[in-house]
Every structure is written in C-alpha cells, then in structure tokens.
Amino acid sequence: MLTISQVGRRFPGGTEALRDVSLTLARGDFLALLGPSGCGKSTLLRLIAGLDQPDSGHLRWDDGRPPAAGDIGYVFQDATLIPWASAAENVYLPLRLRGIPRDQAQADVHAALAKVGLAGFEAARPRQLSGGMRMRVSIARALVTRPAVLLMDEPFAALDEFTRNRLQLDLLGLWRDSGCMIVFVTHSIYEAAFLARRIVLMTPRPGRIDQEMQSSLAHGPETRLDPAYAALVAQITRAMEQALESAPGSP
Amino acid sequence: MNTALLPSLFAALAIAIWEIAVRATGVPDYLVPGPIAIVRAFVADPTGLLVSLGSTLVVTFAALLVASTLGVLMAMAMAASRLAEAAIQPWAVVLQVTPLPAIAPLIIIWVGDPFTSLVVCATVVAFFPVFANTATGLASPPPELADLFRLYGAGRLRTLVLLRLPAALPYFLTGLRISGGLALVGAVVAEFVAGSGGFASGLAYRILEAGYRLQVPRMFAALVLLSLAGVAINSGLAVLGRIILRWRGDA
Structure with missing residues (x-):
C-alpha cells in the first residue's frame, strides 16, 4: 500500500x-x-x-x-480536543472540514462515539471527561472518516x-x-x-x-x-x- | 461573613473615619473636603457633572470600539503572515511605550476635530492590551491541533475561523477588560491636554474648571464619578466576558 x-x-x-x-x-x-x-x-x-x-x-x-483528506486518521499523545466543543462536535470536525453538513454527519458521529464506548457522552465537554475518555474521543475523531x-x-x-x-x-x-x-x-x-x-x-x-x-x-x-x-x-x-x-x- | 460584603463595609468605615477626621481637625473645605461636602457639591449641580461624565464615556466607548476592532484585525494580520508580524509588532510596541501626554498635542493639531482627536488619543492608549492578548490567543492552539486541520485539508482561512479565532476569544475578552479601563484613562488625559479647546464638556474639563475656582469639593465629586465609571466599565466587561464564555460552555 x-x-x-x-x-x-x-x-x-x-x-x-x-x-x-x-x-x-x-x-x-x-x-x-x-x-x-x-x-x-x-x-x-x-x-x-x-x-x-x-x-x-x-x-x-x-x-x-x-x-486524500480523510484517508488518514491521526491520534496524538495528547487527546488534543477542542476544549470549547462537545465530544460530538470534536468528532464531527474532520467531516466538517471536508464540507459535510452537520445533519448528514450526525449518524457517523454517533456511530464513531459508540464504537469507542462513548455512546451517551455526545454533549460532554472535554474537561468533563477523564483522560481515558478524552483519548477515546480522539480515536473516534480519527475513525469517523473511515480512514x-x-x-x-x-x-x-x-x-x-x-x-x-x-x-x-x-x-x-x-x-x-x-x-x-x-x-x-x-x-x-x-x-x-x-x-x-x-x-x-x-x-x-x-x-x-x-x-x-x-x-x-x-x-x-x-x-x-x-x-x-x-x-x-x-x-x-x-x-x-x-x-x-x-x-x-x-x- | 459574606466576603462580597467585606469591601463595601471597609469602604463605609473609611468614609466615616474620613468625615470624622475632617470635622475634628477643622480643615477647610477648599483643602480637604469631607464626604458630605462632596455629596453636597454634586447635588448642587448634578446635570452639569453627569453631562460631562456622559461626554467622557462616549469618547471612552468610541475609543474602545475602534481599539478592539483595530487590535483584532492587526492580530489576525499578524497570525496570517510573518511579514505582517515583522511590520506590525515594533510599531505596536512604540505606540504602547509612548506616553500619551507627549503625543496628544500633536494628535489634536493634526486631527483638528475635537471629538475625533479625543477618540484617537484614547484609542492609542487602549489599543495595546486587546491587540497583544488577541495575538497571544490566536497563537495559543497546540501545534498538533493545527496539524490535524492541515491533515484534513483545511486552509489558513478555515483554520483561522474554526480554530484560532475561537481559541482567542477568552484572551480577547481579558484584553478588552484591560483596554476598557485604559480607554477611560486615555479619554481623561486627552481632555486635560485639549483643555477648553472647543470640546469643553468632558469631566477632566470640569475638574480643571473647579480647580481654577477653588471649588475643591466639586473637584472631588468629579473624581468620584470618574472612579465609579472606571469600576463600572471594568466589572461590566468582566461580567460580559463571563456570560459569553459560559454561553459557549467554557466555564
């Protein structure tokens, strides 16, 4: 490859x-x-x-x-989430940057969060999550484009x-x-x-x-x-x- | 005891001691007026002083608006290009370290229109904090997050709008609060320099005028109004900042 x-x-x-x-x-x-x-x-x-x-x-x-953009997912040592955005907004970011409207992306965002075991935490802010959960959000963000x-x-x-x-x-x-x-x-x-x-x-x-x-x-x-x-x-x-x-x- | 009450209690005590001391020593009003004499001086001509306060505040807020608009625009220009950074940074520092009374006469001569020249003077003083804070805020996102935006194909503009500007918001609000107080200081200093030159209704002019007439209680009344206005601007901007950040979910 x-x-x-x-x-x-x-x-x-x-x-x-x-x-x-x-x-x-x-x-x-x-x-x-x-x-x-x-x-x-x-x-x-x-x-x-x-x-x-x-x-x-x-x-x-x-x-x-x-x-192309979205074919590669990247996860850093720190979760590097956007602090003022919710978990769902953070996971939506790669799709948003590729110009996909929010309502179309919603199912993918929820699926990605569910995949890393964070169903129900869509609205949580990064500071409300533990270090492990923040890293899960970060992984969900990398996976949401199905790289x-x-x-x-x-x-x-x-x-x-x-x-x-x-x-x-x-x-x-x-x-x-x-x-x-x-x-x-x-x-x-x-x-x-x-x-x-x-x-x-x-x-x-x-x-x-x-x-x-x-x-x-x-x-x-x-x-x-x-x-x-x-x-x-x-x-x-x-x-x-x-x-x-x-x-x-x-x- | 409620700690919020403590400063007001302390102030009440200080005012009481002040009044007692003035009465006990028999100092004349034209040297050190007591609090009651100051209130009486205000009540004697409240409209005159309040109109002057209004005039000073109009200059202050106009300057704050111009300073924050220019500050944000220049900080954005600096974030966008190294060339702009090299061009703007030294001049911003020069502007910051030059004492306003030293350049105010020049500004007043050049600008001509009294109101505009006062606004320009106050803007010069208020510009730096909001500019410098916003510049710091625009540079604050971790490089990994900027890399992520690049990875998903976001250009400079999208990174600015979706990452750098929102990241700069708390910094901007802090700068705005500092600049608010400085704009008032700048407006008053400019009024002192401008003297009676056409725009004769600012609070600084009232202080000068009362001074010439040895109306020391009136001088104090104007001074108290200025301090109250300064405190109100500072805490008003602090509350505004907190409301905005809470609405965004930062706090």
Missing part, C-alpha cells in the same frame, strides 16, 4: 532525524514503530501523514498519489496502566472490525508486543531501522498471561539492547 524507500530527514539546525529508512506497508497491517526517544519514530509518522517532507528518498503510495490508514503517536503513553490495558484491547477490536492499517509509535516494548503484528525496532541519532520482528500472538484478553507473549517481550528486549549497544551515540 505504501513503499518507503531510503528516506532521510534532517532538520534545520543539523539534527539528523532519519537516515536511510525503508519500509513497506500493506493494507490491514498493524505495525509498531518501537524505539527510545529521539529515534525519529514521530518524524516518520509525520512523513507518512504528509505533514512533513523527506530530504532524501521517497514515499510512494500504491495508486501513485498521496491519500484506510490510522497513525498513532504514543496515544496511551500519558494514561494509567489500567486505562491503557483497556484501550489497547479495544484498539485491537477496532482494528479487526475496520480492517484499516495502523502504524503505532511507542517506546513501550510491552505495548508493541501486545498490539502489533509487525514490530519495527528503531535506534536513535540518526534515527534508523535496526530490524523487524513478527508476532503471531492470538491478541486477546488472555494474551498478557500467554508464555508466548512473555517470550516475545524477552526476544524484543534482547534485540533492542543489542541494537542500542551497537548503535553509534547510544545512551
């Missing part, structure tokens, strides 16, 4: 955020970009979204054109562990139902191992891909107790340690 070839990105000021990154993404993938801070995972996500352009290399979508690609930048990093576990499970359900491709940036080995089918290890300064690992876990509520999950976590941990040791300028 998307081919990323030898992409490099250097910021003004000289920081080399990405060097020689190549990756192929297929429809329906659930891919985790895993690595410590400063390894360029967020930069790579912004390049995929088209919010930033590479200095070298290129990104090529299957149909040759960058996706083919969902980009998530450490969306659960600021949540407590119980909320995070719950949302991870719900996200897997949403992924299975919607069939969209998810690129999930995280610095948590446990999260990457639990969620993703493909786990891409990245190392910092400059950000580059070290290796990719596959997961064939069942991905259910029992997965966290599965010895195969513990083995995968151990395998990733070992690989990550090796990668960071051999990487130049490692911490």
